[in-house]
Amino acid sequence: MKLAFVGVGDAGTRIVDRLVRAERASGRSVSDGNVLVFNTDDAAFRAATAVPDDRRVLLGDTHPAVRRRPDPAEADAVDGAEPADGAGDVDETEAYTSEIDPFGVGGDPETGAAVAEAERPEIRRALDRIDETEVAGTMLVAGLGGGTGTGVGSVLLEELDSIYETPVYVLGALPAATEPDRRALTAARGIRTVVPLADAVFPVDNEAWRRGDPVTERYDAINDAIAARVLALFGAGERDPESVSELRIDPADVTRTLEVGGVASIGHATRELTPDDAGVVTRLLRLLGIADAPESDGADADAATVKRLVRRALESTLTLPCSVDSADRVLVILSGPPDAISRKGFETGRYLLEEETGTVEVLAGDEPVPGATEVTATVVLSNVTDVPRIDEIQRRAVAALDASDAGDDGTTVLGDAADGAADAAARSAADPADGAAGDDATGDSPASEEVQTGNPTDGVTGAQPDGANSEAAAETDNSVSEDGDESVHGFDFTAGDDRGE
Numbered sequence: 001m002k003l004a005f006v007g008v009g010d011a012g013t014r015i016v017d018r019l020v021r022a023e024r025a026s027g028r029s030v031s032d033g034n035v036l037v038f039n040t041d042d043a044a045f046r047a048a049t050a051v052p053d054d055r056r057v058l059l060g061d062t063h064p065a066v067r068r069r070p071d072p073a074e075a076d077a078v079d080g081a082e083p084a085d086g087a088g089d090v091d092e093t094e095a096y097t098s099e100i101d102p103f104g105v106g107g108d109p110e111t112g113a114a115v116a117e118a119e120r121p122e123i124r125r126a127l128d129r130i131d132e133t134e135v136a137g138t139m140l141v142a143g144l145g146g147g148t149g150t151g152v153g154s155v156l157l158e159e160l161d162s163i164y165e166t167p168v169y170v171l172g173a174l175p176a177a178t179e180p181d182r183r184a185l186t187a188a189r190g191i192r193t194v195v196p197l198a199d200a201v202f203p204v205d206n207e208a209w210r211r212g213d214p215v216t217e218r219y220d221a222i223n224d225a226i227a228a229r230v231l232a233l234f235g236a237g238e239r240d241p242e243s244v245s246e247l248r249i250d251p252a253d254v255t256r257t258l259e260v261g262g263v264a265s266i267g268h269a270t271r272e273l274t275p276d277d278a279g280v281v282t283r284l285l286r287l288l289g290i291a292d293a294p295e296s297d298g299a300d301a302d303a304a305t306v307k308r309l310v311r312r313a314l315e316s317t318l319t320l321p322c323s324v325d326s327a328d329r330v331l332v333i334l335s336g337p338p339d340a341i342s343r344k345g346f347e348t349g350r351y352l353l354e355e356e357t358g359t360v361e362v363l364a365g366d367e368p369v370p371g372a373t374e375v376t377a378t379v380v381l382s383n384v385t386d387v388p389r390i391d392e393i394q395r396r397a398v399a400a401l402d403a404s405d406a407g408d409d410g411t412t413v414l415g416d417a418a419d420g421a422a423d424a425a426a427r428s429a430a431d432p433a434d435g436a437a438g439d440d441a442t443g444d445s446p447a448s449e450e451v452q453t454g455n456p457t458d459g460v461t462g463a464q465p466d467g468a469n470s471e472a473a474a475e476t477d478n479s480v481s482e483d484g485d486e487s488v489h490g491f492d493f494t495a496g497d498d499r500g501e
């Protein structure tokens, strides 16, 4: 399935750059050059190697709150320069901000949204460079804890949504537990903003993937893992030259799996083939002209190999760790040499997934790769609802807001603490008690309810007169309309409401 990749912020830039390099290395062309990256700080642009210069869009040049990074050549000369006035200012004595880079929008999603609002024409011109006829969808990639990622990203998502008929997916890195509360709050708001708008969201849990190391030291490894999974999913069938298979993955199966919306998670496992592997042995025997080679023995052994591989994919570190039995739909893609995956192996893998996930909505396809020396299973769990990490991020966001209410300067989490509209919207976005309260009698986790429904009228929404959140939402909406703060309006939920109509 052909996809345009649109990266935003540092995480988005780095991950899209990695995706393009991985496309080249794997021979799977997913984007066909339809890539763009947006940022408010050019450091990640400078480090990018695969995204062409003319596909990099630096925003915020004229915005007073955007702090420009000194040119490295002049860094010594301007070291210690005062930031420009405005919301991009960062008090680096505060513990929670000390880890957030002060350049660009300095971690503030409201400034990010304001910058993007002011530069919508520029954004639209850049998006025109994506050839819609060449792609079947778009993937917006961002760090959801980022001021640029979530702030600029929310405006970009609105734009993509209004321009394209084809699906718009979001891949969003979630902040690690070691990152500042402010990142957790931004991510909570980001999740709440993008889930209703996007056709499906792939959060990537940096906490699970950092494996105990400082998260910044693991970015490259995490981005490699992301690229491998995204290409295994969307790039299946996009290899050149293609090989024929009756079980070949159909791109429509990918969109069908994801069309239930909400959040999705990917598992992935690879097995190097050895001469002992049944499919290969069978193939060799046939090549040697032993026509009566025991096919059924080979198929049984192959089925056992595939079953083990699919189980390993399910038990691997998922992009977003979750209860696999909370998935709505499941897709498995087996990739490997054509003879290594028998129909029996295929059916065994599918049966295992039906058992483990408790859903009969399991789609399956293969990607024959002539000459491959390994078999890979990629499992997509769609619309998962039991996601402890999202619950945790929402809890941290609420605690951060509460601490900010209590006047604890160290945890002031909003760009402008006096901004009631932003505060109400953020609390509504982050409050675990929100969203589930009005309509969930099942006892599902609150985050589950939020992400599960992917419903634009959920949550802030409270925009619904009888909704459980109507009070908070009314407060939000009134404040927004009274002060006419487009950035708060655009940032949080307006777009979601639009889509619901």
Ligand SMILES: Nc1nc2c(ncn2[C@@H]2O[C@H](COP(=O)(O)OP(=O)(O)OP(=O)(O)O)[C@@H](O)[C@H]2O)c(=O)[nH]1
Residues within 6 Å of the ligand: 008, 009, 010, 011, 012, 014, 015, 100, 101, 103, 104, 105, 106, 107, 108, 142, 143, 144, 145, 146, 147, 148, 149, 150, 173, 174, 175, 176, 179, 183, 204, 206, 215, 219, 220, 222, 223
């Ligand atoms: N997986 C992954 N996560 C990243 C990467 N870079 C940053 N992140 C995470 O993404 C989140 C946002 O960080 P940035 O992308 O630097 O932020 P930004 O969107 O550029 O905007 P600012 O907050 O203004 O810096 C944080 O939680 C980071 O840990 C990356 O290369 N890979």
